[in-house]
Amino acid sequence: MMVRIKKMGLASPATQSPPYWTPAGENGRDSDMTHAPPALSRRTLLAGLGGTILVPSLASWTPSPAAAQGRPSLALRAGAGTLALAPGTPTPAWLLSGADEILRFKQGDEIDISLQNDLPVPVALMWRGLGGIARAEPLLGRPPMAAGGKDAFRLPLRHAGTELLDARLLGDGQALPSPARACVVQEAAPPEVDRDEVWLIEDFRLRADGTAIAPGSDPKDAATLFTINGKPTLDLAARINERLRIRIINGCQRSVIALRIEDQEIRVMAMDGQPAEPFLARNSQLVLAPGTRIDAFIDITKPAGTTSGLMLHDGKQARTIGKLVVSGEAPARDRALPPPAPLPSNGLPARLDLKSAQRIDLTIGGAAAAKPEWVKPAGITASAPAFRVKPGRVVVLALTNRDNTAAVFHLHGHPFRLLDRLDDGWKPYWLDTLALEAGQTQRIAFLAEYPGRWGMEAFATAWAAPRLMRWFEVA
Template identity: 25%
Template sequence: MRISRRDFLAGAGSSACLGILPAAATMALADDGFVELTAGPSLQKIYKESGPASSLWTYNGGVPGPEIRVKRGERVKVRLINQLEEPTSIHWHGVRIDNAMDGVSGLTQDAVPPGETFEYDFVAPDAGTYWYHAHNKSWQQVGRGLYGPLIVEEEEPAFGLDQDLTLILDDWRLDREGALDLESFGSLMDWSHAGRLGNWLTVNGASLPRFDLVAGAAHRVRLINASNARVLEQDLSDLGGKLIALDGQPLKEAMDVPSGGFLMGPGQRADLVVVPAEGRELALREISGADPFDVARFVILPEGTVRASHPTLMANVLPEPDLTSARKLVLDMTGGAMGQMAGMTHGGEPLTRERMRETGQLWGLNGVAGMPEVPFFRTSSGETVLLEIVNDTAFPHAMHTHGHHFRIVEQSRAMVEDTGAFRDTILVAAGETVRIAFVADNPGKWLLHCHMLEHAAAGMMTWFEVL
């Protein structure tokens, strides 16, 4: 039996003043200029101070892993040291990266065995908010804490470091004592339904942390959804301000924050500019459940010398898709509980109910569950791909393209409003059809999958190759 979400939320309220902070990950810089990320086991309290420690896997001993910051166009150099008991790799989510550095075990590199190291060395071409996370058995490795923020600054950042906040949100499933529920990893019930949903939300690994904002100053607040499967619904009205970037890429024009709930699928990011007025504390609220609750609070410090300047971001230079000459492709999503499963295959064989139970494969892309031997498509570099994604399942999905950002061309139901920004992950509601377009200009083998990590593990994964 588990504590219900409601009980945990009640707990969140009563522990509001405790300010529980987990161990912070340390930044480790080696003599050769590489940042060292050591993946290893770590005992951390993610529930209450009086509660039990959780058996996490972390980078450098804390969750999230250290924030890595570079400037646009600079190299990111990271040495992964694997002190886990299983192989791992790191994916740099949203970065239009050299394919060999994309970190996808089994596609762009072999997973790094226990005790061994791997050096990631790549250029970060776009400024914005990104994140890194394990990409081998992600459903467990990310779910146990292997993730952290990657911030690519503009050449001349429009915001001072004190006015630049990263909030990485994670939805944990705790057991009745308040420790990470390890037994339920791999639950076929999760895999076939909405994925591993949690009952405890942390921001930067902490429960209800407080941040300082200066009255009258413009702050950049970077939100990252690191949850395995939860679509966060944030009430941003208290913070106010403007939405300036999504998935790392600036909007053409800043938009007022949505007045209702703001949906963020797993893997997605949103950047806000917030200029608080002097006065009461502000809160960021999660309203996806029946009982809305605060996830972070903001203390407003008296007006200082930093004045609001409402800076705008300089766009990254991405190739614009040309729809007139686009190559049109359809990606049909099937499977899952209450979904269409007829005709699905796995490993070249019909996917019977029995084989679903044996293999855990039960979601399909174009009828194929799991990584296909041959790519979904091959294309020459520079070609525009217009991809129609048809969600013929009973659940929403968060489709993520590796190595490329896309424009949203059409949405039949618009689960999330199209702001005109380039995205790397898109929420597709049950029954919805979306069309996205991008220039396939980055040579290599690229994963295309649902970022609800259980869905990906259970088959919702394919790849394409740019020649």
Template identity: 25%
Template sequence: MDRRQFLKISSALAVIGSLPTITLAASPSPGFDYELIVAPANVRIAADGDTPAWCFNGHFPAPVIRAKQHQPVRIRVVNQLDEPTTIHWHGLRIPIEMDGVPFLSQPPIMPGETFDYEFTPPDAGTFWYHPHMNSVEQLGKGLVGAFIVDEAENPGFDADVVMGLKNWHIRDDGSFTALTTPRNAFRMGTPGRLMTVNGKTAPTYYIPAGGAIRARLANIDNTLTYDINSPQTDLTIVAIDGNPIAKPRPLDHHLMGPGMRLDLGFIAPNNAGETVTLYHKNKVLMTFQTIGEDKQRRELPRLPLNPIQAPDLDTAEVIRFAFEWDASINPIEKDGKVNYRFWTINRTPWDGMSADNIPAPLATLERGKSYIFELSNLTQYHHPIHLHGHTFTVLQSNKQTIEPFHTDTVLLGQNEVARIAFVADNPGRWMYHCHVIEHLKTGLMGYIEVV
């Protein structure tokens, strides 16, 4: 939406929702809220040529799915790839049958097949969705999208902007570079070349002058940890990884590993034409520019906390997990390809699974019981550790001062030890892994079982 278009229609918008918006899925099948068609599509990301991407509904960015807290949503997924896929709803506490992990929670969606997802989100916030098969390629080529759960009662922001952060592995002509290399998978992961927000380089978004703005950032990248900062001093962190924080705090800088999200709130400058810019380190991510008459907002709306059950820390069982390198010799498959295994959880590398071969869980938890996980990163690289099906509380770290907060993904730095706690209240077999995609594909993955 450019400035002229905005001015033309702004008088008709008594309440501004999402500016600019990402196209929603159109014409779903009867009885469904959304239909996602997974298929190859040429998209323009680079300046000099199209990219042969894999997309939802034929374009990038993917449709933003918007659901309502405590209300059911039905989504039909149609697989038009030449390989199986699934869809995982990252960060959502939903039944195991809807979690989208092949073999562990559902059969793969084979080429030409459909799968119907239906669930009721208990939490409001910023989430996202992606396949959980052939993840390096399917996510790397574009199968990533934002999932927004609106609060049961509208908190009253004047603009709600959704931004997916992704570094594309593409050349200037749009062709793909290598999505992964063994050398990089053994380290931090293979970096992309082109940093984008919603598929654009350093875009500008127009917001109402003097309005209360909610900026939702989702790291949908395979590899990169973003260091979010801004020279403006009045930006406030209001939610982390889909969960409002009890005491919103000013943005200094915030590290977002792959899979993580961040909601920022701010009062827009009062005069038309003023800007607010977000950076990754010292690189411009995107810019907001004000237009229209001053809305004269003075305070940010407060977000209600999500209904997360508090763990009993006095009776919680402590389970320790160490994330480290695998020093073993990697096996060679019958076709001559090396089965790279670089990473381990408690000295066990994930070796994949099939319908007939489900490995043992890393831990078996008793439903309704409180647990403390002690997470030790015994490597020099960042690991965003993600747990499916649950929201946990980050309690403490040996590397930083922690104000306890709720999340589904915790970023562990070099030699960092963190403690997280949660109630195992969602039965099923839940994936538990690093969200640097090359790390999970080369061993840094497993699952816990809640019975």
């Protein structure tokens, strides 16, 4: 299948063409996911994300004595529990336990975090979107918590944005899967929205008896189940002229997904926790790699009674995972709000010096035996660094996926720009996660701003594929 990708230029947000992915039909015209969802392939999903993006128990927030002085705390317990994935049959899982709510903090908060590990295996917390906190870097800055152990540390939240917390870094091949947790760090000056919603999408592999298997294991005949906020479907009602902020998180273990919200304009405001130049998603559809987060604004302007389906496609089939209904209640206001201004910057550099950048070639994907420089997470501290860089220097990574399947790359601690093909510019958004098609090379650039040792993850988009790691040092 041919894939047509439209490139986003660096013109002003009012004139630039938004990035998008779309499969081409036999007549060469762009096909529409609404009319032909089976035509969307895994290759098309990866083209949209790798070439040019478009792109039950919870951890608790509990007050502490420090919170009375303005510092919140986060008490975590890793332990056995169940999920309601199959009707009438609780599914055993390993959870971060606590109150049943989304984690919400404010930019500038310092959190007192405690972790108790009541699992029979070590646990390493992974916090995607956390800006450059070396002492919280899993495995390299903070050792895994042994079974029965306890840990406590303080974590400053420098960046506002949508983040993802999980204990799955060491989870490949374990006895049970572990779901992820969504975390919201609100801007110091929040934008004007009526509601701030989180859609955390996850995937599970269920056997016929309702039990689930962890990634890194052969799924055999296990069925694939997608959930949104821990449930098979999500129904959301909104009033006319209401503005919704939807934080869409791909918490899947291995699946690249496309999400389409029918008959609604989707304005992308942030990618992977960092503000973007706002743009409208073509055909109201987004592509997200595992770990990707997209903040989107939706202005409800359709008549009362309008129902918009939430369609998810994983490259194999489309399925409905929810609906957005325009209610008959009184409108939120007389008219829709004007187009929003960009979200406030987190202080990332406006420009990157590519001419004097340190340039590194990395090959990703494949089995550990075929590429011994990539190791399983448990062995990363015994491995050699991929490279070292001085603080304040720009790094350009040329990432090449030489395998015959798509792969996902995640950079710890440092957001990056996706470069244009000729290294003559970059896309107007920041990322920390990137998907690459088989055989594809992409170049990314980041400012090595934070001293410390930082991980890089790579894995193929197959359930049984191992999660592999390398690391680099800023010193």
